[in-house]
Amino acid sequence: MMTADRLSTTFAALADPTRRAILARLTLGEASVTELTAPFAMSMPAISKHLKVLERAGLIARSREAQWRPRRLHADPLKEVADWVEPYRSFWEQSFDRLDEYLHDLQTQSKPHHPAKGKGHGRSKN
Amino acid sequence: MMTADRLSTTFAALADPTRRAILARLTLGEASVTELTAPFAMSMPAISKHLKVLERAGLIARSREAQWRPRRLHADPLKEVADWVEPYRSFWEQSFDRLDEYLHDLQTQSKPHHPAKGKGHGRSKN
DNA sequence: GTTGTATTTAACTAATAGGTTATTTAACCT
């Protein structure tokens, strides 16, 4: 994920349970790095790196308070995640996968052929 | 993301624009590896690897048809993504971040202090 | 059975990720 689009950066940031746990913690209110480190069996520099990833993804923001650098949640990029996933809803809600498998089995039994472009075998978005 | 939970594996699979494009293509119906490779300036083995990532994440399934191995969408893991992101909706919808920043500024001007655990400064989930 | 088409696997490379410990910076408090 070298230099990637915003959505890729967001997904990459979310692909780590520690980072998701940090976000969950921050829904309760801002927290210092020490506080964020406490729940994990991991050094503070490790958490600091995770925070940097979350920050670069725009998921948290840093403020200053004496020698503390409390982080707070910045959920905006998660809207893009929700917007991206939404169009797929119909595919998991209608048990699309099992239906598709069923249609596929019917089809390959009766009519072997190579997968032509845009074949679509009985199911499309509209 | 060595050996990770299901959600991390899903997010990691989604953290690549090529793989998301492949999923989008598969919403139109199943497709062969050659067909899936066509839109990209990338070798077929590279796409094959992306497909393996998607497969290990449970986002696509493979079938057989002569010498073709058409892939089809398996959207179920995306439900978990939707379920994970949903609780954060209130945080982006209510412009939480700007409100929080405002409250934060008010607070630090009038009452400098170190960030105590569970302080919460005026906003919580219920 | 040889040739052609579709796909996978192998071997390699360069970059990134995620962790460590040790050091440095920053701010507070006597």
Place this chain on the structure above:
DNA sequence: AGGTTAAATAACCTATTAGTTAAATACAAC
């Protein structure tokens, strides 16, 4: 100034990722 606490940075290590080209496999069609 000197000591303490909070956090960031540096230097390092190992594993994984994302791509490449070349070789192997699977099936079809003659």
